[in-house]
Amino acid sequence: xxxxxxxxxxxxxxxxxxxxxxxxxxxxxxxxxxxxxxxxxxxxxxxxxxxxxxxxxxxxxxxxxxxxxxxxxxxxxxxxxxxxxxxxxxxxxxxxxxxxxxxxxxxxxxxxxxxxxxxxxxxxxxxxxxxxxxxxxxxxxxxxxxxxxxxxxxxxxxxxxxxxxxxxxxxxxxxxxxxxxxxxxxxxxxxxxxxxxxxxxxxxxxxxxxxxxxxxxxxxxxxxxxxxxxxxxxxxxxxxxxxxxxxxxxxxxxxxxxxxxxxxxxxxxxxxxxxxxxxxxxxxxxxxxxxxxxxxxxxxxxxxx
Amino acid sequence: xxxxxxxxxxxxxxxxxxxxxxxxxxxxxxxxxxxxxxxxxxxxxxxxxxxxxxxxxxxxxxxxxxxxxxxxxxxxxxxxxxxxxxxxxxxxxxxxxxxxxxxxxxxxxxxxxxxxxxxxxxxxxxxxxxxxxxxxxxxxxxxxxxxxxxxxxxxxxxxxxxxxxxxxxxxxxxxxxxxxxxxxxxxxxxxxxxxxxxxxxxxxxxxxxxxxxxxxxxxxxxxxxxxxxxxxxxxxxxxxxxxxxxxxxxxxxxxxxxxxxxxxxxxxxx
Numbered sequence: 001x002x003x004x005x006x007x008x009x010x011x012x013x014x015x016x017x018x019x020x021x022x023x024x025x026x027x028x029x030x031x032x033x034x035x036x037x038x039x040x041x042x043x044x045x046x047x048x049x050x051x052x053x054x055x056x057x058x059x060x061x062x063x064x065x066x067x068x069x070x071x072x073x074x075x076x077x078x079x080x081x082x083x084x085x086x087x088x089x090x091x092x093x094x095x096x097x098x099x100x101x102x103x104x105x106x107x108x109x110x111x112x113x114x115x116x117x118x119x120x121x122x123x124x125x126x127x128x129x130x131x132x133x134x135x136x137x138x139x140x141x142x143x144x145x146x147x148x149x150x151x152x153x154x155x156x157x158x159x160x161x162x163x164x165x166x167x168x169x170x171x172x173x174x175x176x177x178x179x180x181x182x183x184x185x186x187x188x189x190x191x192x193x194x195x196x197x198x199x200x201x202x203x204x205x206x207x208x209x210x211x212x213x214x215x216x217x218x219x220x221x222x223x224x225x226x227x228x229x230x231x232x233x234x235x236x237x238x239x240x241x242x243x244x245x246x247x248x249x250x251x252x253x254x255x256x257x258x259x260x261x262x263x264x265x266x267x268x269x270x271x272x273x274x275x276x277x278x279x280x281x282x283x284x285x286x287x288x289x290x291x292x293x294x295x296x297x298x299x300x301x302x303x304x305x
Numbered sequence: 306x307x308x309x310x311x312x313x314x315x316x317x318x319x320x321x322x323x324x325x326x327x328x329x330x331x332x333x334x335x336x337x338x339x340x341x342x343x344x345x346x347x348x349x350x351x352x353x354x355x356x357x358x359x360x361x362x363x364x365x366x367x368x369x370x371x372x373x374x375x376x377x378x379x380x381x382x383x384x385x386x387x388x389x390x391x392x393x394x395x396x397x398x399x400x401x402x403x404x405x406x407x408x409x410x411x412x413x414x415x416x417x418x419x420x421x422x423x424x425x426x427x428x429x430x431x432x433x434x435x436x437x438x439x440x441x442x443x444x445x446x447x448x449x450x451x452x453x454x455x456x457x458x459x460x461x462x463x464x465x466x467x468x469x470x471x472x473x474x475x476x477x478x479x480x481x482x483x484x485x486x487x488x489x490x491x492x493x494x495x496x497x498x499x500x501x502x503x504x505x506x507x508x509x510x511x512x513x514x515x516x517x518x519x520x521x522x523x524x525x526x527x528x529x530x531x532x533x534x535x536x537x538x539x540x541x542x543x544x545x546x547x548x549x550x551x552x553x554x555x556x557x558x559x560x561x562x563x564x565x566x567x568x569x570x571x572x573x574x575x
Contacts, residue, residue, distance in 0.1 A: 052391055054546070077393035088388035090315075090380065092322040097315050104308040105393045127322070143392075 005030045005065055005151060005182040006051065012059035013046050013206075020046045022206040023060065028184065028199075030150075033177055035193040036186040037291075038203035039299055044186040047203070048153055051184065052082055065150040065182075078106060081149035083157055084140040091129040095120050095139050098128070099146060106147035114142040118172070134165035141172060145181075152176060155186045170196060190292035200291070202298055209298045214291045224248075224259040228285040229270050235277035236270065243269045255283075312398055317406040319376075329372030330410040334364035338418055342426045345483075352483075354516070356428045357419055358440075358509035359482045362502050364414045365445050366476055368407050369452035370469045376403065377456030378465050386546045396544045400457070400537065404449035411445050429514070437513035443529040444505035450536025451501065451563060457540045458557035472500065481506035486519050494519075498574075499567045504528050524574040531566040539563055 004027035013021040021043040028034040036044045049055045051062055053069040053076045062069050065079040089098055095115055103110040115124055118138040123131060131139065137157065144152060154173070158166040173196060177183060187193050193200050194214040201211040210217055224247060229236055236256035243249070245262035260266035263286060274281050320326045338360040345352045352359075377399075380386055389399060422428035431437035451472065459465040477483070479493055480502030486494060497503040504525035511522025539562060542554055 054387060054390065074393065077391070080391070082388070082391045084384075084388045084391075088384050090319065090385055092319050093315060097311075097318075101311050101315055102392045104311040107308075 002029065004028055004063075005032075006034070006184065007063045008047070008051070008060070009062075010060035011047065011050065011057055011062060013043070013050060013055065014058050019206050021050075021057075021203075024201075024203070024206070024208045026201050026208065026211055028182055030182055031177055031180045032198045033173065033183040033185060033196050035197035035200035036184065036203060037188075037190070037193055037200055037295060041205075042203040043206040044203055045155065048155055048184065048186050052076075052080060052153055078147060079150045080153060081144035081147065081151070082153045083137070083144045083155070088140065089128045089136075092127050094125050094127055095131070096124045098139060098143060102143050103146050108147045111142070111146040114146055115139070118142050119168075133160045134162065137161060137165065137169065141169065145176060149181065151182045151184065153184050153186075156188065157185070158187075158189060158192060166192075190290065190295055194291040202295060204299060218289050218291055218294045220294075224261060224289060225263045225266075226285075226287040226289070227258045227260050227263065227266050227270065228255045228283070228287070229258075229274075229281070230255045230283040231274050231279045231281050233277065233279040235274055235279035241273050243273070308394075309398065309402070312394070312402050313406060316402050317409060320406055320410050323376070326372050326376070330368045330407065331414060333371075334360070334367050334414055335417065337363060337367075338422075339425075342422065342428075346426050351485075353426055353428055355481075355485075355506070355510065355514070356426055357422050357431070358506060358514060360418050360422070361411075361415050361441060362444060362480065362482055362505050362509070363477075364418070365411055365441075365448045365505070366473055366502060368411055368414075369404075369445070369448040370455070370473045370476075373403060373407055373449060373452030374456035374459060374465045374469055375462055377453065378459050378462055381545065381547060382461065384547065390546050396546070397541060400453050400540050400544065404453050404537075407449055407452075408442075408445045411441075415441060431509075431513040432515035433513050437509070440505060440508040440513055440526060440529075443508070443526050443533065444501060446533035447501045447505075447529040447536065448533075450533040450540065454536045454540040454543075454560050454563060457543050457545070458560045476500045476502035479503065481510075495571060498571050499564055501529060501532060501567070504567065504570070520574040524570060528566045528570045528574075532563060535566065536563045 006028040008024060008026050010023050010025060011021055012023050036047060038044050046055065050057045051064055051069055053073045056070055064076060067075045067079055069076050093101065096112065099110045099112060099115060115121065118141065120135060120138060123135055128136065158169055161169065173183060185193065185197060197214060199211065199213050200217065202209045210220065234254060237251055243258055243266055245260050245265040246258045247261055248259040250257045258266055267286065271281065320330050341360065342356060346356070386399060419430070423430055455465060455468045459468055479489060479497035480500050482502060486497065486503060486507065489497060507518050507520060508522045508525040508529065510516040511518035512526065539560055543557060543559060
């Protein structure tokens with residue numbers, strides 16, 4: 001395997017008595033989208049800020065595209081791109097001016113084509129405060145990639161965006177990935193992390209609870225499959241039915257919901273019961289546990305491996 | 306150079322686009338100048354003699370003490386400095402470029418005052434133009450340094466107003482803008498020498514307007530220059546990229562050192 005583009009070794013950060021990050025390790029390969037997940041206060045933003053050179057770590061070592069963020073801040077500026085938060089630009093700056101401004105400090109020519117590519121052609125002369133949230137995010141993305149960084153950092157990139165803008169932003173992230181750019185994505189949105197990330201790390205109280213692909217992580221959980229059933233006569237909702245291989249069951253919106261350890265046995269028994277009762281099936285859904293389910297399981301149990 | 310030029314150009318335009326800055330840089334000083342010109346010259350005819358330096362000093366105080374600090378505090382609070390840092394904008398540019406663009410706005414305002422005051426209010430023009438420009442630059446530099454320093458040490462907008470007014474209001478009352486220094490009681494006169502406005506009025510009157518002064522006008526010019534250097538040096542030293550990152554090189558109280566040249570001036574200038 002080639003040298004990782006981002007490597008974090010025994011990284012530790014404390015604020016007074018509070019240990020924000022407690023000796024974590026992970027490595028990200030070139031062209032990978034790596035998700036950082038965790039509840040508030042888990043250490044995601046602190047990790048990102050140290051990788052971006054905004055804070056000094058208290059222990060361990062960090063490398064980003066061959067650069068030590070703590071010792072070579074000037075070099076770091078040209079190898080990373082950070083999608084700025086919505087308030088990261090002066091209100092009165094226009095999209096064109098922002099592009100010119102940041103590109104000048106990176107020593108590259110302004111990439112006005114990116115503004116057009118990102119649907120901001122009509123808004124190039126508009127001041128930042130006149131842009132919608134989606135347009136501000138797209139401008140921030142254009143600024144982050146204009147100097148063609150090797151590593152891109154996104155912190156809650158789609159928060160507050162409508163569905164269309166969110167899909168568009170995901171497409172742009174994929175495009176960057178296809179060019180070989182490595183992306184670190186910190187998000188609370190589990191669906192986004194599952195859809196976009198090649199691998200994710202779940203942080204809990206400053207430690208990595210688990211790291212792996214979304215599929216690997218969901219597979220290592222309690223492995224319960226959700227079976228939701230609705231029938232014409234609601235026969236399953238009446239007491240007295242024993243469905244095998246079910247560890248937990250509930251009722252929601254006329255659906256009988258079972259969490260099954262053996263999907264074949266559970267579904268077979270459900271259909272059999274409905275037929276025996278002379279009822280008819282309206283809807284049956286089988287859902288594998290999602291990353292969100294596994295995330296909730298980890299955060300609930302505090303399971304730090 | 307391109308980065309500097311772009312940054313300068315953007316900051317200069319901000320001075321006009323931003324409504325608060327437009328007010329502090331142009332509308333407030335020029336409005337006050339016209340009001341004082343029409344009213345004060347009727348009440349106190351001797352005000353005519355000092356209307357040009359007085360209103361220029363007022364414009365400098367308004368633009369630098371009331372206009373400069375708050376955008377710096379807001380930019381730090383809202384994370385703009387963080388994005389600047391990520392993109393390689395040096396702290397020196399963040400501090401010096403707004404000060405320079407403010408000085409450029411002040412040059413424009415001063416030109417308006419210098420050319421209209423003789424026509425509108427029969428005000429005397431400076432007898433020494435070179436010294437006039439030197440004193441203007443020294444006062445702008447010193448006061449811009451103070452404004453930037455307040456922006457750097459102030460933790461929030463409310464405190465910024467307080468810090469700015471601590472200098473602005475005494476400058477208006479005791480700085481020689483409305484009343485000549487010689488008319489102040491002894492103690493008030495001594496206190497007023499701690500203010501850049503007093504030193505600027507003294508330097509303008511003695512070096513550019515051909516009037517007698519109570520203490521060395523050349524000394525006042527030097528104090529302004531030293532104070533400006535100290536203010537920018539302290540601002541650069543105490544600069545913090547964001548409000549959450551508590552790592553600052555020194556305690557904000559160090560900013561009080563900016564008054565040191567004026568305090569020394571109390572003993573050295575006669």
